[in-house]
Amino acid sequence: MTTAVLDQHDTRIGFRSNLRHLGALTRRNLMRIKADPESMLDALLIPIIFTLLFVYVFGGAVAGSQQEYIQYMIPGLLGTTGLNLAMAVGTGLNSDFQTGVMDRFRTLPIGRSAVLLSKIAAETCRGLVSFTILIGFSMVLGLEIKTGPLELLAAVGLSLLFGMSMVWISMLLGMSLRSAQAVQGVSMLVIMPLQFGSSIFAPTTTMPGWLQAFTKYNPLSALADACRSLINGGPLAHSVTVVLIWSVAVTAVFAPLAVARFRKRT
């Protein structure tokens, strides 16, 4: 018996009900952050620490001057913010399954997708705080938006878009691994090589050939390049296209897997 057949016998949950459920669940996720402010620390501090660390430790060596390095590195960091928030979705989902909260939700007459979407909505809010801090703080340090506010928004949007595709991978991890700690650990293993094996922190020209090959196809390199052009001005077509292709491809592969797994577990 397939789920599709079963659903036909079911009363549909109306659009407005769905919105109400989504709102209530997003509120819940935000209240959780409020109740556990430490969980905001990474969103608040990582942009600041990364910025300070890289600009002042490596900046002079990599780019010749801190100022130039800010213009080079910050747009790349902006690009990965979406990825970082996306990978947190799986951790939250995992702990809901573990604690039995998910079972409670599943015995309520609500759409299962609302639970998922509310996680994404809350993480997006967290991400927006991260974006604001990152941009604000680096502007204090001297970041110059050479283009305009629209381009800056486009960079944030592109970062979020790529993040949304990675949400599916994060969900899959969240539902496949046993503990929230394991999800967090594996997420780091996904994020770290992608982040450092890219053009975010340093131009790839001095890297060995095999690494250059990796960075060339690493979506975060394209994302960093795109954000750089959006903030400093420059050619966009190629890098944006690559980011879009990656986002669509990751979604096409992992969304069906994640949804199937979610349906199986709920």
Added chain:
Amino acid sequence: MTSIANSNAVEVRGIVKTYGETRALDGVDLTVREGTVLGLLGPNGAGKTTLVRVLSTLIKPDAGSAFVGGYDVLRQPKQLRRTIGLTGQYASVDELLSGYENLYLIGRLLDLSGRDAKARATELLERFSLTDAAKRPAKTYSGGMRRRLDLAASMIGRPKVLYLDEPTTGLDPRTRNEVWDEVQRMVTEGSTVLLTTQYMEEAEQLAHELTVIDKGRVIANGGIDELKTQVGGQTLQVRPTRPEDLPAMVACLRESGVLATYSEDTGLLSVQLTDAEQLTAVVGVLGTRGFGITGIDTKLPSLDEVFLAITGKPGRSASAPIRDKEPVA
């Protein structure tokens, strides 16, 4: 919509659920009449929780059918979810949220307006004596408070059918009594309850009828007294005027072909009654021989004895020392 018009709040027919080689539920039939409490009794791993999860639409059975409030668990899960409330070992509250926020959230998810959800949350917090703790995160609650919050959460939507999955496991006796009082109150107000438990005392306190399951199969069901009679019949207890007569009384009854035992601790003579005339015969024999009697009593076997007789395993006694869980700071 296929609604079954009858007075059974829960109807389970031939439910099977297998996990690999294990048949967690092996053709379970069960009925809960509207407005009553059915005690689902069984040892650990008997399949109690699996059945509750099937009836809550949390897992799909491999075979069989189940209707709750007239709704099919397989075909009408969303309508079914509107008629049930679940308090269990698994379905839980959000520890980071306050008691109030937990209840408000569930109210909103049950399509109450903001104002109604607020009113309902406040009302239930009051009723479950949680008003003082309403604004504290649930993780700071004691075991008993958390269980009460759990109960309150399952009642937000005024469900017709409540599943209580081992509602007092791990609670101290005082808190357990509080939970029992609440359950009794819900039943008075018209709820139908399916209660799973390992505690005989709990079943005896709350349930109108019992279904005993073991290894995924129903091995007995009926009213509590019915089950007791079925298993052991009655025990006659006689208190002699002089406790030193006890051995002589046993000997004398043996001559008349009646098997009796006595206990020096209680000073009581006990006879397993096999039929009604035996009582008169025993009292007659003892009287004729001139033994003084100060009291006689008949009693049904305890549920523990019933359970032992049916499953061959001792049930867990509710009087075993259980410590309340320390609140997590």
